[in-house]
Amino acid sequence: MPATLSNPTALFDALMPIAPRPEVLFVKGEGSWLIDSNGKRYLDFIQGWAVNALGHCHPAVVDALQRQCAALINPSPAFYNQPMVELASQLAMHSGLDQVFFANSGAEANEGAIKLARKWGSLQRNGAFKIITFDNSFHGRTLATMSASGKPGWDQLFEPKVPGFIKVPYNDIEAVEQVIDDQVVAVMLEPIQGEAGVIPARRDFLDGLQRLARHHRLLLIIDEIQTGMGRTGTLFASQQLGIAPDILTLGKGIGGGVPLAAMLARKDISCFAPGDQGGTYNGNPMACAAGLAVLNTLLGPGFLAAVTRSSDYLRDGLATLSAKHRLGEVRGQGLLLALDTAHRDAREIVVAALAQGLLINAPRPETLRLMPALTVSQDDIDRMLALLDGVLTLPAASDGGQH
Numbered sequence: 001m002p003a004t005l006s007n008p009t010a011l012f013d014a015l016m017p018i019a020p021r022p023e024v025l026f027v028k029g030e031g032s033w034l035i036d037s038n039g040k041r042y043l044d045f046i047q048g049w050a051v052n053a054l055g056h057c058h059p060a061v062v063d064a065l066q067r068q069c070a071a072l073i074n075p076s077p078a079f080y081n082q083p084m085v086e087l088a089s090q091l092a093m094h095s096g097l098d099q100v101f102f103a104n105s106g107a108e109a110n111e112g113a114i115k116l117a118r119k120w121g122s123l124q125r126n127g128a129f130k131i132i133t134f135d136n137s138f139h140g141r142t143l144a145t146m147s148a149s150g151k152p153g154w155d156q157l158f159e160p161k162v163p164g165f166i167k168v169p170y171n172d173i174e175a176v177e178q179v180i181d182d183q184v185v186a187v188m189l190e191p192i193q194g195e196a197g198v199i200p201a202r203r204d205f206l207d208g209l210q211r212l213a214r215h216h217r218l219l220l221i222i223d224e225i226q227t228g229m230g231r232t233g234t235l236f237a238s239q240q241l242g243i244a245p246d247i248l249t250l251g252k253g254i255g256g257g258v259p260l261a262a263m264l265a266r267k268d269i270s271c272f273a274p275g276d277q278g279g280t281y282n283g284n285p286m287a288c289a290a291g292l293a294v295l296n297t298l299l300g301p302g303f304l305a306a307v308t309r310s311s312d313y314l315r316d317g318l319a320t321l322s323a324k325h326r327l328g329e330v331r332g333q334g335l336l337l338a339l340d341t342a343h344r345d346a347r348e349i350v351v352a353a354l355a356q357g358l359l360i361n362a363p364r365p366e367t368l369r370l371m372p373a374l375t376v377s378q379d380d381i382d383r384m385l386a387l388l389d390g391v392l393t394l395p396a397a398s399d400g401g402q403h
């Protein structure tokens with residue numbers, strides 16, 4: 001049978017199987033909803049892994065893209081364009097940092113951060129190049145960012161890795177202190193480890209890192225690719241945690257679904273010379289126009305306060321479900337929340353939820369993660385909780401018939 005939209009299965013084989021994709025073809029998105037080629041509607045609490053900060057096809061993003069593509073798609077990364085310079089100056093102003101390098105993915109922004117730290121080390125710290133990173137961290141899938149990541153199982157993949165990363169346990173300041181030597185130039189971390197299952201950094205740990213960084217002249221590279229751009233209820237999570245990055249990386253939500261990422265640094269650290277760093281699509285006006293639409297919406301009156309209200313509402317609902325179904329902890333910040341599933345397999349819950357028209361994700365076998373659009377309504381949170389309650393009420397395949 002020829003492949004068509006209503007019979008898409010025959011088309012799927014032409015794609016490298018880099019993810020266990022369900023046999024569903026999505027054709028439309030509206031806010032918190034995705035619609036497949038059969039017209040079935042799914043309530044989306046993944047949002048492309050927290051990429052669609054404003055939900056699917058938000059009018060502000062659609063309008064910015066339509067206007068921009070009619071005016072100018074790509075003059076070259078070697079020329080200035082209007083959305084590029086406007087977004088850079090706004091990001092610098094709101095982050096308290098000075099200069100921006102635009103990239104197309106979080107991994108590429110982190111590559112830039114690693115290169116900038118190494119360059120600074122060669123200029124300012126006598127060639128120091130090692131970067132301390134953390135167990136269970138996630139910084140991307142390029143070879144260097146995989147080498148920086150502490151994702152279980154990755155240490156054996158694609159050997160040999162890029163050298164120069166020292167991994168220590170998260171939230172363990174003594175472990176950090178122990179590995180610092182003259183060759184260490186930076187510490188790189190997520191303020192909340194997203195892929196690890198939404199694990200927040202403790203405040204005393206962050207205070208300790210700042211103290212060590214000052215004392216040893218280390219750079220603090222804060223990876224806010226998942227936590228930035230309003231996800232935790234403030235523009236950046238580091239603002240509420242009281243940690244000041246030397247280098248900050250942003251991705252995911254920053255483009256509202258369009259490939260965009262950024263690496264920001266203080267002026268005294270921003271030491272790239274022409275030729276050190278670049279990329280064909282970096283700072284292109286399409287992506288930056290989407291980024292401006294997202295940023296202006298996030299900074300609109302009451303927007304971030306509403307994220308915190310939605311967070312409280314969702315958190316309460318998850319706590320009620322957890323008590324009812326004897327599950328575990330609810331944790332996280334803003335609209336990056338996790339629910340530990342205790343005796344239930346989170347991945348089975350994800351599969352069962354998909355069948356019921358609910359998209360949620362399990363970064364760990366015992367953890368569900370919820371990353372709805374920052375614009376999610378209370379009604380849609382109620383619908384999500386009802387769907388999840390229904391899924392949790394189904395007998396669990398791996399539960400030995402306990403229910």
Ligand SMILES: *Cc1c(COP(=O)(O)O)cnc(C)c1O
Pocket residue numbers: 104105106107108110138139140141190194195223224225226251252
């Ligand atoms: C998703 C993510 C990345 C990688 O971003 P890509 O756009 O997938 O390359 C890096 N760091 C963190 C914390 C992330 O959540």
